[in-house]
Amino acid sequence: MARQLYELVGRDPARPFSPYCWRARMALAHKGLDAACIPWRFTETDRLAFARHDKVPVLVDGDTVVADSWAIAEYLDRTCPEAPLLGAAAPHIRLIAAWVDHTLHGALIRLVVSDIFTLLDEPAASYFRASREARLGARLEAVTADREGRLPAFRTLLQPLRVALRAGPFLGGAAPDYADYAVFGAFQWARVVSKLVLVEDVDPIHPWLERMLGLFGGLAGAVPARG
Amino acid sequence: MARQLYELVGRDPARPFSPYCWRARMALAHKGLDAACIPWRFTETDRLAFARHDKVPVLVDGDTVVADSWAIAEYLDRTCPEAPLLGAAAPHIRLIAAWVDHTLHGALIRLVVSDIFTLLDEPAASYFRASREARLGARLEAVTADREGRLPAFRTLLQPLRVALRAGPFLGGAAPDYADYAVFGAFQWARVVSKLVLVEDVDPIHPWLERMLGLFGGLAGAVPARG
Numbered sequence: 001m002a003r004q005l006y007e008l009v010g011r012d013p014a015r016p017f018s019p020y021c022w023r024a025r026m027a028l029a030h031k032g033l034d035a036a037c038i039p040w041r042f043t044e045t046d047r048l049a050f051a052r053h054d055k056v057p058v059l060v061d062g063d064t065v066v067a068d069s070w071a072i073a074e075y076l077d078r079t080c081p082e083a084p085l086l087g088a089a090a091p092h093i094r095l096i097a098a099w100v101d102h103t104l105h106g107a108l109i110r111l112v113v114s115d116i117f118t119l120l121d122e123p124a125a126s127y128f129r130a131s132r133e134a135r136l137g138a139r140l141e142a143v144t145a146d147r148e149g150r151l152p153a154f155r156t157l158l159q160p161l162r163v164a165l166r167a168g169p170f171l172g173g174a175a176p177d178y179a180d181y182a183v184f185g186a187f188q189w190a191r192v193v194s195k196l197v198l199v200e201d202v203d204p205i206h207p208w209l210e211r212m213l214g215l216f217g218g219l220a221g222a223v224p225a226r227g
Numbered sequence: 228m229a230r231q232l233y234e235l236v237g238r239d240p241a242r243p244f245s246p247y248c249w250r251a252r253m254a255l256a257h258k259g260l261d262a263a264c265i266p267w268r269f270t271e272t273d274r275l276a277f278a279r280h281d282k283v284p285v286l287v288d289g290d291t292v293v294a295d296s297w298a299i300a301e302y303l304d305r306t307c308p309e310a311p312l313l314g315a316a317a318p319h320i321r322l323i324a325a326w327v328d329h330t331l332h333g334a335l336i337r338l339v340v341s342d343i344f345t346l347l348d349e350p351a352a353s354y355f356r357a358s359r360e361a362r363l364g365a366r367l368e369a370v371t372a373d374r375e376g377r378l379p380a381f382r383t384l385l386q387p388l389r390v391a392l393r394a395g396p397f398l399g400g401a402a403p404d405y406a407d408y409a410v411f412g413a414f415q416w417a418r419v420v421s422k423l424v425l426v427e428d429v430d431p432i433h434p435w436l437e438r439m440l441g442l443f444g445g446l447a448g449a450v451p452a453r454g
Contacts, residue, residue: 091391091400092319098390099326102383156329163325164318173318 003028003035006048006058010119013039015223017119017192019105019185020069022220023097024057026181027073029216031080035059042124069185070097073178085178096171097182099160104186107154108198111147114140115194115226147196154198162204169211176215184212184220191225230255230262233275233285237346240266242450244346244419246332246412247296249447250324251284253408254300256443258307262286269351296412297324300405312405323398324409326387331413334381335425338374341367342421342453374423381425389431396438403442411439411447418452 005025008018016022016037028035040047040056051058053067059075066075073085086093113132117140120128129140136143161183164171171179187209190198199205213221232252235245243249243264255262267274267283278285280294286302293302300312313320340359344367347355356367363370388410391398398406414436417425426432440448 087315089316089319091395091398092316092323092406094394095387095391095398095406096319096322098387101390102386103330159329160322160325163328164322167318167321171318171322179319179322 003033004038004060005035006038006040006056008056009039009041010124011121015192017189018056019189021057022185022188023069023181024059024072026184026220027076027085027178029219030083030085031076042120043127093179093182096179100182100186103157107157108186108190110136110143111150111154111196112144112190112194114144119193158205165204165208180212188220192223193226195226230260231265231287232262233265233267233283235283236266236268237351238348242419244416245283246416248284249412249415250296250408251286251299253411253447254303254312254405256446257310257312258303269347270354316404320406320409323406327409327413330384334384335413335417337363337370338377338381338423339371339417339421341371346420385432392431392435407439415447419450420453422453
């Protein structure tokens, strides 16, 4: 059976946008592995029952089913030990990924949540609006209304990336590793769903983003930015 | 010549409190190295002229002078390669340390800055008040007036630590490394200068803090918490 990756999409199955799915997609490519994209939409939890999980990414590799992006990274390192994603830095990358989950994603959702809504068809759209408005405590359009004003604060949160990138071209050093993919997932999410310019051209993060978009024959860059 | 570490103190030379000096002190102990504490106070920049630097920590190791906590960690790994502080995870620990510098220290200074002032004699006290009030845009006592109310937000910032500590006893995994020392420096700083309870007993960060205070024969724990 060919390898399959369940990835979150909206109306357009060719534009996966979940940051966690991008971590898994980049991790597979890091190992030189391909996987058919199985488009998955919010509310299609029944379709993941086989994985005993309710969220994507889910990787199906022959008889093996692995849910959760971190578990996928560990699985790939276990089954393809060459070019480790995590290696000796696994505990540190876990902390970095958790920082992305909590701090960067928490700030980003407040910048792009109304853009995500416009990518969705029913019933995903209604589910998304209801669940996110409950979580964020406001109408999606109200959450993002003043987003331009919050961009400077968001860019300040990125300062650890700028410091780390002084030492080398990737967060993993000379070559990318899962730290890069965990952080890149956040930017790719925003790029696919929103026109908002998160990082200015003069920002030292910008050339790193360009490098990430170009990796693996331009895998991530091939999905167009929101037009 | 015996090894010497210039460390920031206030009135009491036995209570070094700089988070960066604690990084260096713990890094030395990690390598099994001792160093005499040379107490240094704000405004004594002349005494660091030999290091061509204006801040502590400064390590003097025979004929070698190393300023800056990160440079000290790199120096120790270069000269004592066993039990690496950074090792293969150096780029990731650089990012984690920068997160501590920018996010944790930035939040902590607004919780404890008025406590630090009360530990200082002149002329350090006047220098500290003037420079920190200019930086923070308010009287020191006004900055910390509502600090109890800001504790929940501070504790939320620590979430990446809780996630990382699910996987092992230290941020470095089974054993502590410089990621632990970089984060611990922030907590030790607050512990030495302030009575404020940053982390509740039930917090999964609490047992890690206890472990850190107990390392190296209780090196950090031997400096009493602010009474």
